[in-house]
Amino acid sequence: MVTLHRHVTKIKGTKFFEEFPTICVVMFVNIIAGLVRDVTNSYPVCINTLNGLTIFACIVPWLLEYAVLHMRSKPSEKEEL
Numbered sequence: 001m002v003t004l005h006r007h008v009t010k011i012k013g014t015k016f017f018e019e020f021p022t023i024c025v026v027m028f029v030n031i032i033a034g035l036v037r038d039v040t041n042s043y044p045v046c047i048n049t050l051n052g053l054t055i056f057a058c059i060v061p062w063l064l065e066y067a068v069l070h071m072r073s074k075p076s077e078k079e080e081l
Helices: 005-010 014-040 042-071
Strands: none
Touching: 014 042
């Protein structure tokens, strides 16, 4: 039986650093959702806030990646001359 873990992480202990951003996002979203629920005393507002955070967390990185790739693919003025 071949374990995938051995092939993915070559340095022992790097698994934590690979999952650290995900852990931070989950903790941040839970705190925000709890605060929204406590302040508004409304579950629909809390769920809509979670949906907004999800959209923000998905779309913004994609837009940034597109912008960076677009800027890198443009030839500079020096190369055109």
